[in-house]
Amino acid sequence: MIIILHLYDLTIHLQNEIKMRILLFFLLIPVLLLGQDPDKVEIIPQKLTDNIYMIKGSGGNLGLMIGPEGTLLIDSQFAPLSEKIKTTIKTLTDSPVKYLLNTHWHGDHTGGNENFAKDGALIIAHDNVYKRKSTDQIRPFGRSTDAAPKLAQPVISFNDHLSMHINGENIMMLHDHVGHTDGDAIVYFPESNVIHMGDTYFQGKYPYIDLGSGGDVESLLKSLNRTLFLCDDETQIIPGHGNLSNRGELKNYRDMIQEVFTRVKQAMGAGLSLVEIQNSNPTKNFDEVYDGGFIKKDKFVEIIFKNLDKGE
Numbered sequence: 001m002i003i004i005l006h007l008y009d010l011t012i013h014l015q016n017e018i019k020m021r022i023l024l025f026f027l028l029i030p031v032l033l034l035g036q037d038p039d040k041v042e043i044i045p046q047k048l049t050d051n052i053y054m055i056k057g058s059g060g061n062l063g064l065m066i067g068p069e070g071t072l073l074i075d076s077q078f079a080p081l082s083e084k085i086k087t088t089i090k091t092l093t094d095s096p097v098k099y100l101l102n103t104h105w106h107g108d109h110t111g112g113n114e115n116f117a118k119d120g121a122l123i124i125a126h127d128n129v130y131k132r133k134s135t136d137q138i139r140p141f142g143r144s145t146d147a148a149p150k151l152a153q154p155v156i157s158f159n160d161h162l163s164m165h166i167n168g169e170n171i172m173m174l175h176d177h178v179g180h181t182d183g184d185a186i187v188y189f190p191e192s193n194v195i196h197m198g199d200t201y202f203q204g205k206y207p208y209i210d211l212g213s214g215g216d217v218e219s220l221l222k223s224l225n226r227t228l229f230l231c232d233d234e235t236q237i238i239p240g241h242g243n244l245s246n247r248g249e250l251k252n253y254r255d256m257i258q259e260v261f262t263r264v265k266q267a268m269g270a271g272l273s274l275v276e277i278q279n280s281n282p283t284k285n286f287d288e289v290y291d292g293g294f295i296k297k298d299k300f301v302e303i304i305f306k307n308l309d310k311g312e
Helices: 014-034 079-090 113-117 127-133 217-230 247-269 274-279 297-311
Strands: 044-047 052-056 062-065 071-074 097-101 122-126 156-158 161-166 169-174 186-189 194-196 236-238
Touching: 079 113, 097 113, 113 122, 122 127, 127 156, 156 161, 186 217, 217 247, 217 297, 236 247, 247 274, 247 297, 274 297
Parallel strands: 071 097, 097 122, 122 156, 194 236
Antiparallel strands: 044 052, 052 062, 062 071, 161 169, 169 186, 186 194
């Protein structure tokens, strides 16, 4: 750990930075160890309609559509889980995955891309997912993530939206705003009234906005507003992480982010430091619902602070 910490630039904020990196390192340990023990992970499908499923495992929630014109999978979780995911899909359909849609570039959503591409899956994602998967990326802790193998990169990428017409559905991949990253896409099944939101939505948890990958809090709010416009009270929403959700929960999530964002912005305008703002507990009336995830309340406040500070 000492060796790792010495890799970082020494700045006036070194002590706080080290504390945060140590915290994040231990939060990431389960993810880092996953590839060593995938047998303990259960892959659990949840039927939403006659041919659409949400699948939970480890990493981002998957979406699955089956039908006579091809099997469509949304995201691929971690590479060591690919065979277990394929086995689960075989219990639902005899057809292998023909289309693999990525909601963004992070490894807990795209780690299995290559394994599915080897079986013939066509990978589709936003232009910025292609850019980040095809080039080396700097990640937390000063790590460099190498470009993904060619097979794991999107074959088709799009800018604002892309439409597919299979299995009786007009499927839409929509990228209106950056948010969690600069390559976010939601996948909308209007006929089935199902939406997969990727990590623009952490159900029951504070959000992670990846500022280093082009994420932006205000833009995330715009994306959430657009998704709420598409929803009604019967819409089934697959979040990037968490349980199957609905419009009411998504609205509460949007309202929570907006309120905390406003509080932090006002406190910054009054000249308060990050620590002073964290100590004022701007998330206090939301912690009971949202503080149990990967991003704790102080880290969420820090993300907003850094996002606003960068923009000034």
